Amino acid sequence: MNKAKGKLIAIGGAEDKGTDLETGKINRNNLNFGELGILRRVVEESGGPSARIEVITTASMIPYEVGEAYLDAFGRLGCTNVGLMHIRTREDAMAEHYVERVRNCDAVMFSGGNQLRLSATDGGTEFLSILKKRYKEENFVIAGTSAGAMAMSNTMIYEGNATRAHLKGEVKITTGLGFIGNIIIDSHFEKRGRFNRLAQAVASNPGCIGMGLGEDTGMLITEGNRMEAIGSGLVIIIDGHDIRHSNIADIPDGNPISLENLKVHFCEKGNGYLLNERIYLPEASEGSVIRKQVDVE
Numbered sequence: 001m002n003k004a005k006g007k008l009i010a011i012g013g014a015e016d017k018g019t020d021l022e023t024g025k026i027n028r029n030n031l032n033f034g035e036l037g038i039l040r041r042v043v044e045e046s047g048g049p050s051a052r053i054e055v056i057t058t059a060s061m062i063p064y065e066v067g068e069a070y071l072d073a074f075g076r077l078g079c080t081n082v083g084l085m086h087i088r089t090r091e092d093a094m095a096e097h098y099v100e101r102v103r104n105c106d107a108v109m110f111s112g113g114n115q116l117r118l119s120a121t122d123g124g125t126e127f128l129s130i131l132k133k134r135y136k137e138e139n140f141v142i143a144g145t146s147a148g149a150m151a152m153s154n155t156m157i158y159e160g161n162a163t164r165a166h167l168k169g170e171v172k173i174t175t176g177l178g179f180i181g182n183i184i185i186d187s188h189f190e191k192r193g194r195f196n197r198l199a200q201a202v203a204s205n206p207g208c209i210g211m212g213l214g215e216d217t218g219m220l221i222t223e224g225n226r227m228e229a230i231g232s233g234l235v236i237i238i239d240g241h242d243i244r245h246s247n248i249a250d251i252p253d254g255n256p257i258s259l260e261n262l263k264v265h266f267c268e269k270g271n272g273y274l275l276n277e278r279i280y281l282p283e284a285s286e287g288s289v290i291r292k293q294v295d296v297e
Helices: 038-046 063-076 096-104 115-122 126-137 195-204 286-296
Strands: 007-011 053-056 082-085 107-110 141-145 155-159 172-175 183-186 209-213 217-222 226-231 235-239 263-267 272-274 279-281
Touching: 007 038, 007 209, 038 053, 038 063, 038 107, 038 141, 038 217, 038 226, 053 063, 063 082, 082 096, 096 126, 115 155, 115 172, 155 183, 155 195, 183 195, 195 209, 195 235, 209 217, 217 235, 263 272
Parallel strands: 007 141, 053 082, 053 107, 107 141, 183 209
Antiparallel strands: 007 217, 155 172, 209 235, 217 226, 226 272, 235 263, 272 279
């Protein structure tokens, strides 16, 4: 399988320091997207302040306010070539002017909100096909925060109350945008207590790695495999490959799940992980990857 030439940057949310895009609440006096360097890293990976970055606000219920906040944030990082795509319907996603813009930009940034809006609006469109092709074949950056991060994978959580996520059937899964296929991403992970939610998703799909993103935290994924934690918080990796006992296939909905030998890794800034090899990296540098591979062999 050919390695993806592009980069994914999945962000756990709340990099805006006080805005809750999922509920539609925005604190205009407390927006600070760039404080901890995550958006700065997006800019760097995209080619610098002159890069053409398109912000896609489809997931948000307050797209114009969120879009203006991103323009301000990227502007404070020296960016002068940022556009907004307020794609609200599938008809919008099929519009030629939006299709042309994703053909010609250096990076896209998906805002937070409701990840089901992203999959339902963009799924099966030429707009999405172009993004996938460019990610696979070019040095192209796809970034997303909160819902925009969760929708990146092929397997996507779209619903699941954290207080009931230990019960079978409480975590709802569907097909995401499909930029990467062997991972399930969850956001606002620690603040909203979503460990059980991601654990159930992984138990149902043990071929996937679960990635729980804390707030003000993200993962840079290169070659569709190598991950590097960025930001101030914690990324939790859940690996179900070596699960021994699991009752999830046999119990009725509403019953507690039980699992044995679920592996969990904690990643802070600079730590990493190899998705295909399922290897934790204390340092997510090229040298560390090579040393780990040699050790395994």
